[in-house]
Amino acid sequence: MPDRYLRLTNSGPGRFLARRLGLPQPTPLRRWTPEHPGLDGPVLRLTAGKSTANPATVIARTGLTVHTAPEDIPDDAAGAGSRYAAVVLDATGVRGIEGLREVHAALHPVMRRLADDARVVVLGSVPDPLDHHQAAAQQALEGFIRSLGKELGKARTAQLLRLAPGSADPAESTLRFLLSPRSAFVSGQVIEIGPSGTDPAHTTAPDDWARPLAGRTALVTGSARGIGEAVAATLVRDGAHVICLDVPQAEADLAKVADRLGGTALPLDITAPDAGARIAAALPADGLDVLVHNAGITRDRRLANMPEERWSSVLDVNLGAVLRTTDHLLSAGALRHGTGRVIGTASIAGIAGNTGQTNYAASKAGVIGLVRSLAPRAAAAHGVTVNAVAPGFIETRMTAAVPLFIREAGRRMSALGQGGAPVDVAETIAWLASPASWAVNGQIVRVCGQSLLGA
Numbered sequence: 001m002p003d004r005y006l007r008l009t010n011s012g013p014g015r016f017l018a019r020r021l022g023l024p025q026p027t028p029l030r031r032w033t034p035e036h037p038g039l040d041g042p043v044l045r046l047t048a049g050k051s052t053a054n055p056a057t058v059i060a061r062t063g064l065t066v067h068t069a070p071e072d073i074p075d076d077a078a079g080a081g082s083r084y085a086a087v088v089l090d091a092t093g094v095r096g097i098e099g100l101r102e103v104h105a106a107l108h109p110v111m112r113r114l115a116d117d118a119r120v121v122v123l124g125s126v127p128d129p130l131d132h133h134q135a136a137a138q139q140a141l142e143g144f145i146r147s148l149g150k151e152l153g154k155a156r157t158a159q160l161l162r163l164a165p166g167s168a169d170p171a172e173s174t175l176r177f178l179l180s181p182r183s184a185f186v187s188g189q190v191i192e193i194g195p196s197g198t199d200p201a202h203t204t205a206p207d208d209w210a211r212p213l214a215g216r217t218a219l220v221t222g223s224a225r226g227i228g229e230a231v232a233a234t235l236v237r238d239g240a241h242v243i244c245l246d247v248p249q250a251e252a253d254l255a256k257v258a259d260r261l262g263g264t265a266l267p268l269d270i271t272a273p274d275a276g277a278r279i280a281a282a283l284p285a286d287g288l289d290v291l292v293h294n295a296g297i298t299r300d301r302r303l304a305n306m307p308e309e310r311w312s313s314v315l316d317v318n319l320g321a322v323l324r325t326t327d328h329l330l331s332a333g334a335l336r337h338g339t340g341r342v343i344g345t346a347s348i349a350g351i352a353g354n355t356g357q358t359n360y361a362a363s364k365a366g367v368i369g370l371v372r373s374l375a376p377r378a379a380a381a382h383g384v385t386v387n388a389v390a391p392g393f394i395e396t397r398m399t400a401a402v403p404l405f406i407r408e409a410g411r412r413m414s415a416l417g418q419g420g421a422p423v424d425v426a427e428t429i430a431w432l433a434s435p436a437s438w439a440v441n442g443q444i445v446r447v448c449g450q451s452l453l454g455a
Contacts, residue, residue: 089123117181238430241264288336293325371444
């Protein structure tokens with residue numbers, strides 16, 4: 001359903017009215033298109049403290065123009081000053097209060113020179129449990145970035161990447177994602193980049209960053225429509241062959257999606273006891289690279305009015321099937337060592353809770369627990385990473401059926417002041433699915449425009 005308020009407040013009369021009445025004025029997000037794939041303008045690279053990662057080479061490889069001081073960009077003819085498409089602050093060496101002062105000193109002068117859809121990325125270090133001064137300073141960066149994301153305004157975003165000691169090279173795929181229009185609806189996130197993903201023999205950069213999944217196979221559950229369809233299309237755009245899975249009742253729609261994408265349709269009830277075995281049998285001989293658990297249902301009622309069937313059906317589809325199929329495919333060796341990616345779909349409801357959704361929130365919080373527990377073991381034993389996305393308010397047929405005032409509240413209760421699109425979730429999943437994202441493991445990434453609900 002179109003966001004009429006967003007359209008109105010970005011028209012001439014609507015802008016005037018919104019200003020006079022003090023109403024929010026969300027800025028339309030610019031997402032990735034083949035014609036306009038990158039950010040407009042240079043990246044400003046700054047440092048606070050003594051760097052422990054030296055990210056200059058990695059940032060330069062993104063292909064963006066990089067400057068290292070504000071004066072690198074001269075004022076334009078009108079004297080207003082050029083604007084930065086992104087600012088990357090290397091704060092990996094911040095170890096105390098003095099380092100936090102340097103964070104302020106570096107970023108304060110450039111905040112008024114950000115483009116309307118600018119990206120702010122702070123590089124931090126994993127807090128050291130044996131150094132409480134360093135741990136305090138690095139944890140302070142999390143509060144800083146979450147607050148900054150809420151005050152930047154327009155369509156600007158802010159993120160914190162925590163790097164393990166050593167080179168910044170493992171963060172390349174993540175920086176490429178965050179410093180692009182693909183991450184338009186991701187903000188206020190803390191993402192840990194470790195050196196301990198899969199086998200380093202499989203960590204080389206793709207031959208073509210525009211098609212990092214070329215030659216790989218992905219399976220997307222719930223892909224007959226909505227977010228699942230967008231995920232399948234985005235993975236195909238990135239070069240993958242996609243197996244589209246959905247319930248037999250949606251077989252006609254599923255076949256249309258698979259035909260359009262040049263994929264394979266697999267009508268299957270994901271809750272069936274033998275679903276894992278049937279999926280394994282449908283895979284190519286060399287196995288599966290990407291498993292996306294997108295299928296999910298809602299059966300909303302307050303707990304006092306919720307019969308057992310509504311509780312159990314949601315838990316079985318959203319969590320039980322995820323556990324069973326993941327366990328089967330891992331134990332069967334169906335996910336390829338080194339390039340295997342398991343990506344679950346959690347929800348902001350699983351983080352913050354939601355009235356009338358005790359069943360749904362429990363199932364999505366369960367996905368988060370699965371990821372945190374399984375990720376390190378799957379990487380060690382199978383060479384497979386395990387992550388999840390947690391969507392917020394996404395414009396789908398399901399949210400279009402929500403009552404008007406609740407729908408409007410859901411749209412506006414984020415730092416970006418609007419709902420996301422299915423492609424926002426799809427782009428985030430595509431980043432996690434990339435073979436170059438081997439160092440991103442055990443992460444829950446919210447795709448919510450920095451929702452005001454939850455952490």
